[in-house]
Amino acid sequence: MRSSHKRMPGPAWLLAAGLAMSAIAQAWAADPVEPAPTVNAEAPAANTEVPSSAAEAVPATAAPAPVPATAYSKMGADTCRRCHDEEDAKVQVLFKTKHAVKGDPNSPFAQLQCESCHGPGGRHAQKSSEPIGLFGKNSPGTVSQQNEACLSCHSTNNRVGWHGSIHERRDLACVSCHKIHAEHDPVRDRAEQPGVCYRCHGDVRAAFDQFSVHPVRFAEMTCTSCHQPHDSLFPALLTKPTVNQTCNSCHGQYRGPFLWEHPPVAENCNNCHNSHGSTNPSLLKLRPPLLCQQCHSSVGHPSVAYTGQGLPGRAPSPNLLGGSCLNCHSHVHGSNAPSGADLSR
Helix, strand or coil, rough: CCCCCCCHHHHHHHHHHHHHHHHHHHHHHHHHCCCCCCCCCCCCCCCCCCCCCHHHHHCCCCCCCCCCCCCCCCHHHHCCCCCCCCHHHHHHHHCCCHHHHCCCCCHHHHCCCCCHHCCCCCHHHCCCCCCCCCCCCCCCCCCHHHHHHHHCCCHHHHHCCCCHHHHCCCCCCCCCCCCCCCCCHHHHHCCCHHHCCCCHHHHHHHHCCCEEEECCCCCCCCHHHHHHHHHHHEEEEECCCCCHHHHHHCHHHHHCCCEEECCHHHHHHHHEEECCCCCCCHCCCCCCCHHHHCCCCCCCCCCEEECCCCCCCCEEHHHHHHCCCHHCCCCCCECCCCCCCCCCC
């Protein structure tokens, strides 16, 4: 017998299948399945007791992390002044110097304050056994390390050639001559600077205590009037290429050129003069005529102490009285007179 059920057309049965799948998806969304809890294999069971020794090994609070050696203090100079208070005069006087001018962008206090020169002080502030970078004879750092702190700012102008200079090769530190924590730096004072140089140059001190000297001890000149202590390409750290150019910067009347020159004068002033001091007038090495006779022979010229055979009791030559050779040869440094070949006019 033929069934009375009629077959559903193709598009209709596809629509019914889609409705059924939509109903199943809505049911899953309304009642989601919870994921299974993950088990940590390393974690102990809930009822597992931790041994007492292990519990004691775990501190109650974690230890503070060590401060790295390169850590700076949080409050700069305020951190330093907790210990270096007003009773520490060497520190407090710094605030009266140019290094403590915060308005100057080149000043250390416009940057890292005390630590600009002394280095990171974070560990030092926590009373660590590691000291902060210091200066002077008790410094844990080398002389070159101390000088680098200064040269990081002071490396221009007349200090550009410090490396390789005689003072640098002698392992001299900047603080050997300069006082930083002082309102008044003696080496920059006209009257006190020579005393700083005399600490090493004792022979020069003795020379400046003689009869005829440059007026250094009267504070009319300083050592740096002629010498450049930080660097120089010239002999004896002179400020000028030669001795004569250095001397002529003050004694311009002897510069020349002259029509008639005196050869030792044109060569080097130190041929006749002691630049620091002498027991003879005008810083001369010897008194005339002895000085002149080192080059000029006395034969055939009245330039000996006595005339004739030089016997005792004879009257001295009038040419050697007073200024001796200079009685006649008055223009000893040079002459521009047409008839001044003998430097007499």
